[in-house]
Amino acid sequence: MAANYWESTQRRFWQFSKDELAHMRDELEKSDQALVQMFPLPRRTHLNIYFNQQIGRLGKRLNIKQQAVATAQLYIKRFYCKVEIRRTNPYLVLTTALYLACKMEECPQHIRMFVTEARSLWPDLLHADVSRVGECEFFLISEMNSQLIVHQPYRTLTSLQSDFFLTQDEINLALSVINDHYMTDLPLLYAPHTIALTAILLSLIPRPNNSTNIAVVTAALTQAQQNRPGTGTGTGQNTPGASEKDKQQDTRMNKIQRFAVFLAESTVDIEGMIDCTQELISFYECHEQYNDKIMREQVNRFVKARGLDKH
Template identity: 45%
Template structure:
C-alpha cells in the first residue's frame, strides 16, 4: 500500500477538486481575500522551512509537513487555530514518518525560539495538537512526493544538471500551492520538467532561481516521450498555469504584512 500511489490513501482519500477546496475555505475567506489566503499559505510554508532548517531536516520531511499542514487546513479554518503550533506539530509528525524523528522537547524549544509570542515550552500543547492534526487527516500519513518521478525520468529525458536543479526547485515551490492536494505527484514532476525545458523564459525570482540561462535545445525528445507515454497534457497545462500564477502572486509577498494578517486572523 505504501509503495503504490495508485492504491494509496493519497489518491483515494486526499486527491481533491478545486470546488472542494473552495468549499473548505469559506470560513477564512470571510476575513480575507483569496489572494491574501494564497499568500498566507506561502507564509505558513516558510514557517515549516525555518523550523525544519533549525532541526537540520532534509527537504522531503519538510515537504511532508507542508502537505500535512495543507490537508489539516482543508478541515479546519486557519482563524480557529494557532498556525505556529500547527506548523510545528506538522514538522514533528513528518519527522517521525520520514524516519528522522526529533524529540518533542527539541521541536518545542526550537519553535519557541522562533515564535516566542505564539509557542510555549509546554510540550503537552504540541502533543495535544499532534492528536488533533492526525485525527483531522483521518490518520492517513503516508505521502508520495514528485521527487521520485523526477529522479526516475532524469536519464530517459536526458536532463542536464541545470534542468534537474530547476525542476527540483519548482517541485519545492509547488508545496506553497494547492497542487499536492489536486494532482498526482508524477503530474507535478512532469510539470516541473516541462517548465524547466519547454518554457525556458519562466521567471522564478522570489526563489532566486531563473531558467532564462538555460540554453535552447531541441524539445522533440521530450514531446515525443510525453506522447508515447500517454501523458495527460491537460493536467500538465493546468499545473503549469497554477505555477505561473503562483510565481506572479509571490512577487507581492511581504513577510511583515502576512505576519500581521495571520495575527489578525488568530485574534478573531
C-alpha cells in the same frame, strides 16, 4: 498503497477537483462566519508563502531534509481543508506537522527540540509545554484519518532524470519548482507524477516565468496531446521552431522534443500538466505582490486576539 499511488489513500481521499476544494473551503468559512469576518486574511497563496517560509526556517534550525518539510507542508494543507485556520494557532500546527512528518519520513527528533527551536523563532506565539504539540498531533492525525503516507513528486524526478538526460542545473530547477508547488493547491489537485513532469518540462526552458517561454511549454504539451494515437494526425516529428543556431538551445529543444514524444506515448494527464503550468505561472506572479510584514501582522493578530498562543 505505499508503492502504488493509484491505490494510495492520497489518491483515494486527498486528491480533489478544483470545485470540490472550493466547496470544502466555502463550507469551512460559512461555519465560522463571524470569525472569518472579524479576522480578514490575505489570499491563500500569500498565507501559503508565509507558512512555507516559516516552516523552512524551523526546518533549517533542526537540519531537516526537504522531503520531510514537504510532507509537513502537505499535512498542513490537508489539515486546513478540514479545519478553519482562525480556530488554530498556525505556529503550533506548523511545528506539529513537521514533528510528525519527521517521524513518518524516518528522521525523527525529540519533541522537546521542536518546541525549543519553534519558541526561539516565535517566542511569544507558542506555549513552552511540549504537551501542546502532543495534543495538536492528535488533532492533525485525527483530521487526516491517520493517512500519513505521502507520495511526492521528488521520486518521479529522481527516477526520470536520466531518461531525459537532465543536467544538474535542470534537475535543480525542477527541484525548486517542486519545492514551490507546495505553496499552491497543486498537491491537492494532481498526482505527484503529473507535477514532477511539469517541473521537468519547466526546467527545460529558460526562465519559466517568462510568458513567451510559457507559450513554448504549452505548445509542446498541446502537440504531445495531439500526437497521441487516436487523437489527430500529428507525426510527432514536428519541431516547434527548429531554426536555432545556438547549440545549447538546440540540445534544449531536442530535450523538449524527446519529452514531448515521451508524453505522446504515455497516458500522462497532459491537460493536468497544462493546468499545473498555468497555476505555477500565476503563483510566481502572485509571489511578486507578497508582503511579509502585512502577512505576519494579520496572522499574529488573530492568534493573539483569540489567545491561541496561550494554549
